[in-house]
Amino acid sequence: MSSATPTALAVSPLTTPGPAGAGGRDAPAGPADRARLLVTCRDQPGIVGAVGTFLARAGANVHSLAQHSTAPEGGTFFQRTEFRLPGLAAARAQLEADFTEQVARPYGMDFTLHEERHPKRVAVLVSKTDHCVLDLLWRNRRGELPMTVAMVISNHPDLADDVRSFGVPFFHVPATRDNREQAEERMLELLRGNVDLVVLARYMQIITPAFLDGVGCPLINIHHSFLPAFIGAAPYAKAKGRGVKLVGATAHYVTADLDEGPIIEQDVVRVGHQHTAADLARLGADVERAVLSRAVRWHLEDRVARHGNTTVVL
Numbered sequence: 001m002s003s004a005t006p007t008a009l010a011v012s013p014l015t016t017p018g019p020a021g022a023g024g025r026d027a028p029a030g031p032a033d034r035a036r037l038l039v040t041c042r043d044q045p046g047i048v049g050a051v052g053t054f055l056a057r058a059g060a061n062v063h064s065l066a067q068h069s070t071a072p073e074g075g076t077f078f079q080r081t082e083f084r085l086p087g088l089a090a091a092r093a094q095l096e097a098d099f100t101e102q103v104a105r106p107y108g109m110d111f112t113l114h115e116e117r118h119p120k121r122v123a124v125l126v127s128k129t130d131h132c133v134l135d136l137l138w139r140n141r142r143g144e145l146p147m148t149v150a151m152v153i154s155n156h157p158d159l160a161d162d163v164r165s166f167g168v169p170f171f172h173v174p175a176t177r178d179n180r181e182q183a184e185e186r187m188l189e190l191l192r193g194n195v196d197l198v199v200l201a202r203y204m205q206i207i208t209p210a211f212l213d214g215v216g217c218p219l220i221n222i223h224h225s226f227l228p229a230f231i232g233a234a235p236y237a238k239a240k241g242r243g244v245k246l247v248g249a250t251a252h253y254v255t256a257d258l259d260e261g262p263i264i265e266q267d268v269v270r271v272g273h274q275h276t277a278a279d280l281a282r283l284g285a286d287v288e289r290a291v292l293s294r295a296v297r298w299h300l301e302d303r304v305a306r307h308g309n310t311t312v313v314l
C-alpha cells in the first residue's frame with residue numbers, strides 16, 4: 001500500500017525486482033552470436049588492424065565499425081565494432097581473456113564487450129510528469145528500445161496505474177529534500193545489483209553523490225532545456241522570461257554537478273513571443289521525448305563513450 005505521508009517510505013510493488021521478467025517487459029533477446037566491442041585508448045598506429053585481425057582470427061565477422069580520435073596526434077581513440085561470432089556464448093570468456101592479453105594490454109585499452117542476447121535492465125525514476133516515462137514504456141513495448149524495464153520508482157503515487165498497465169513494477173518511495181537520505185537508501189535497496197541503467201524521466205529530486213556512488217550503474221537525465229541554458233528547476237518559466245526563440249531538451253549522464261554531466265543528445269524547437277510558458281512546456285515535451293529516447297537507445301546499443309565531461313557517440 002503506498003503512503004502519502006512524506007516521511008514514510010512506502011513501497012507499492014506489483015512484484016519485487018528480481019530476474020528478468022519479474023513483472024518488467026522482457027526485451028526479446030538479440031541474436032545469440034552477435035556482440036559489440038567498445039574500445040578506448042591513446043591514439044596510436046595499428047589499433048584498427050589489431051582489433052580487426054584479432055576478431056578475424058577468432059572467427060568473427062565484423063559488420064559495423066565506427067571510430068574517432070580526439071586529435072590528429074596524441075589524442076584519445078574510440079572504436080565501436082559490431083561483429084558476429086558463431087558459438088559466441090560458449091567462447092565469450094576465452095575471447096575476452098585473449099583480447100585482454102593480445103590487444104587491450106599491449107595498446108593500453110579500456111574495453112567493454114556486450115552480447116546482443118543480453119538486453120540491459122533499466123529502472124526509470126519519475127515524479128509526476130508522465131510524458132517521458134510513458135514514452136519510454138510505449139517505445140519499449142513496440143520493440144524500439146532493446147531493454148528490460150525492471151521497475152519504475154516514483155516519489156509520487158500518481159503514475160502507478162499508468163506504469164502498471166505496461167506490466168512494469170511500480171514502487172512509490174516518497175522523497176523530498178527533507179527525507180532524501182532515507183528515500184535514497186530505500187531506492188538503492190531496490191536498484192543495487194538489479195539494473196544496468198537508471199533513467200531520470202523528469203524526476204524532480206536532486207540525487208546525492210552517495211547515491212551516485214552506491215547505485216553501481218550510470219544514470220541518464222532528461223533536462224527540459226537546451227543546456228547549458230537554464231540549469232535547475234523550472235527552465236520553461238525562465239525561458240519565457242528570457243524571451244527565447246528556441247526551447248529544447250538535453251539528455252545527459254548524471255553527475256554530482258546538477259545538470260552539468262556529459263551531454264549525450266540535444267534538440268530544439270522554434271517558439272515565439274505569442275507562446276506562454278505553458279505553450280513552451282507543451283512544445284518542449286515533444287522534444288524531450290525524442291531526445292531522451294534517442295539517448296537511451298544509443299546507450300543501450302553501447303554507442304556512447306565518455307571523454308572527460310563530454311561524450312563520443314559512435
Ligand SMILES: Nc1nc2c(c(=O)[nH]1)N[C@@H](CN(C=O)c1ccc(C(=O)N[C@@H](CCC(=O)O)C(=O)O)cc1)CN2
Nearest residue numbers: 177204205206207221222223232233255256257258259
Ligand atoms: N545529482 C544530480 N541530480 C539530479 C540531476 C543532476 O544532473 N545531477 N538532474 C535533475 C533533474 N532536474 C532537471 O532536469 C532537476 C530536478 C529537480 C531540481 C530541484 O531543485 N529539486 C528540489 C526539489 C524540488 C521539488 O521537491 O519539487 C530539490 O531536490 O531540492 C533541480 C533540477 C535530477 N537530479
